Amino acid sequence: MATSRLLCSTAPTIFVPLPPPKLCLRARATKGGPLHSKPSFPRSSSSSSSSFKCKAVGDSSQTSFDPTVYQGIYGPWTVDSNDVREVILYRTGLVTAAASFVVAASAAFLPDNNWATDLVKQNLDLLYAIGGGGLGVSLVLIHIYVTEIKRTLQALWLLGVVGSFLAYTNLAGPAGEGLVPYVVHNPVAVWFVGPLFAALTGLVFKEGLCYGKLEAGLLTFIIPTLLLGHLTGLMDDGVKLALLGSWMALFIVFAGRKFSQPIKDDIGDKSVFMFNSLPENEKKALIEKLEQQKLSQNLD
Structure with a gap:
């Protein structure tokens, strides 16, 4: 089972939110594929800048994104043209x-x-x-x-x-x-x-x-x-x-x-690749955020 998790790229459970949420991706600094995209996590309002690019999932004007959202281990992700x-x-x-x-x-x-x-x-x-x-x-x-x-x-x-x-x-x-x-x-x-x-x-x-x-x-x-x-x-x-x-x-x-096979099967959980591309300090911050969310859900 452990070997399967290391090798396999099977997509997680699908959900289609209504209304479409905002999926924030850090703007690419280079010409990279979707695996180079970085998931963002909350920051103070004073730190917001143009380095973040938010796109509405399901927005018909964004043709590079599949409107279907997949829930990954580290957050939601979509299939894009890349x-x-x-x-x-x-x-x-x-x-x-x-x-x-x-x-x-x-x-x-x-x-x-x-x-x-x-x-x-x-x-x-x-x-x-x-x-x-x-x-x-x-x-x-x-x-x-x-x-x-x-x-x-x-x-x-x-x-x-x-x-x-x-x-x-x-x-x-x-x-x-x-x-x-x-x-x-x-x-x-x-x-x-x-x-x-x-x-x-x-x-x-x-x-x-x-x-x-x-x-x-x-x-x-x-x-x-x-x-x-x-x-x-x-x-x-x-x-x-x-x-x-x-x-x-x-x-x-x-x-x-x-x-x-569906395209998503060969992609796997893209949030894992996005997470792996983050610097260590951002990985730690995202993990802490997810743990806090899980704790809050358990308390509720």
């Missing part, structure tokens, strides 16, 4: 990664001496690069409450990219092969590309844990099992093909089903 854009890009990155992988992996199932097979095999490294790029975009935009976990997944991806480049320039290239065929023919090369797939495994694990998606849970086991089986040589080709085919099918389902 949130929508980030979630769409996140999901598009997953679709790009899945489509590239499926097309590249299809070479293992297509008949030899076929134009489609030849076309795929000639572009395996390009498909690998496109898929890796799509995964990278998703890892930049993924919403995980604990920054250290997110940075770890990004570091694994970067390590895999660097490893792939080194494997190509120092091993595959001199041998006259592309990177993907070289890894297929030389299992030890999995050490170079493995971190990238470890990042993918972490992403699908997070999705499976947060949303209870069976395909994501199965991918969490299939991806490392296939790679380790190939690396160690303890898995025969028939089992490899069965796992590869399962990976392809589940990856398509996984990426496709992301677009059936």
